[in-house]
Amino acid sequence: EESDFADEIKETPSQEPAEEEKPEPEEQINLYSEKEEVPIQKEEAAFEKKDEVSIEKDKKGQPLYQYASKDLADIEEARNTFHHIYKKLNLIKWIITGVGLALVIASWVVPSAISGINANVTMYISLGTTAVVLALLGGYSFLFRKKVDAAMKTYFKDFYDHTCHFVYPESVEGLTGTVDDKLPQETFMESDIYKDVVKVGSRAYMTFTYHGKKALIADCAAQKKGAKALETLFVGKFLKFEGITSKDELLVYLKGNKRALPPNTLHGRQLLEDSKSMVIYGSGKARSLLTKKVREALAKFDTNKTFIDMALTVNEKGLFIAMGYEDDLMVLPLDKPFNPQPTIQNKEDIEKVLNLVDAFELRFEDR
Incomplete structure (x- = not known):
């Protein structure tokens, strides 16, 4: 099913010949960067040479990062606290499982070795022991999930609290929201960047004001229906700024x-x-939005192995920005140390986004 925008294009007579004469833009235009190819190993090495990050490793081979900000250090502390809780609870689970298994075996072997005990009695002892062990395992599994979920929720909250404090400048005011808040799917669809979306998963949906303009940001992933399973359309940070609009x-x-x-x-x-x-x-007249200031702001963005790509639209609903990011930013670390570099990258990108918003704002003030 085609989007409303595609339907509008079809209704415009002047556009129909162009569609017949030219291949589809997806086939005609190379939508991937034509930068000189850099081997992944070299790109990662260059990425890790920045002053904020140390790549020394401990005896277990885990990287030892240096954190230039207290917020970044606190993120690692929160992760480490969660990881210790998880390891402790998981160790207890394995101990209970091992002891329970030993008791079940013993409940069968020991009575069987004692002469004079009826086989039925041995079976009942074994079945009774097994039932008790399974009940204990079930009870602890419930307690395990409950405690791990609580610890993870605390970690996620701390992660986003410190990340927001580190990433967003003071000009971002009234930042409100929690890790559990979701981006409305209709807001994502207003951007007209992606179509055929059947699911938008999100977290950390937050609203704020920037120079008096209402705005929002969320971590989200959009999917469409594929031949056998859902296919990913977008993963990254999604933003909207009100007040910057265009009929074209x-x-x-x-x-x-x-x-x-x-x-x-x-x-x-x-x-x-x-x-x-x-x-x-x-x-x-959409081209008129591309002022010198806007072009200069766009030129400052540089996609890389973490900041994969970016799409933006300006329409009657506002300015929408979809920033595609790799897993090293979007997936929270659990068992491995927190690498601050992707978050530092995101901070730099957000600064460029706000600079772009300022550039668009100058365009609207000049009207």
Whole structure:
């Protein structure tokens, strides 16, 4: 089923010949960055050479990171606290399992070795012991899940509290939300970046104001229905800024590596520009949004192995930004030390996003 935007394009006579004469944009345009290919090992090594991160390793081979900020250090402390709780509870579970198994075996072997005890009695002793052991295991499993869930919830809260304090500048005001809050799917769909979305999973949906403008951000993953299972359309940070709108929709896509997930709403859009690093689509007077300041702000973004790609749209609903990120940022560490570099990368990217918002704001003030 096609999106509403595609239907609107079909209703515009001037667009129909172009669709017949040209291949679909997805086939014609290279949506992946044309940067010089860098081997992953070299890219990671360069990434780890930044001053904020140490790559020394302990005796177990785990990296020993140095944290340049108290917030980053506190994230690792929260992770370490959770990990210790989990290991302790898991050890107790294995001890109970081992002791229980030994009791079950003993309840059969010992009576069988004693002469004069009826076989039926031995069976009843064994069955009774097994029932008691299973009840104990079931009870502890329930307690285990409850305590681990509580510890994980505390860790996730601490993680996002410290991350937000580190990443967002003072100009981001009134940041409100929790790790359990969800991004409404209709808000994601308003962006017109992706279509055929059947599921939007999210967490840490937060609202704030930036220079008086209402805004929101959330970690989210969007999926569509595939042939056999759901297929991923987007994973990363999704933002919306109100007050920056346009009747003529603009879509800018900053190309990434081969793991990038380009927008799937490009077919039928009018191509304005295509370069090695980005592609721009727009209708009507959308090009007028691309002022010198906006272009300078866009040029500051640089996709890499963590910040995979970025798509933004400006339409009648607002400014939407979908920042694609790799698992090293989106997946919270549990059993391995917290690597601060992806979070530092995200902080830099958010600063560039706010700079871009400022650039768009100047455009609207000049109207």
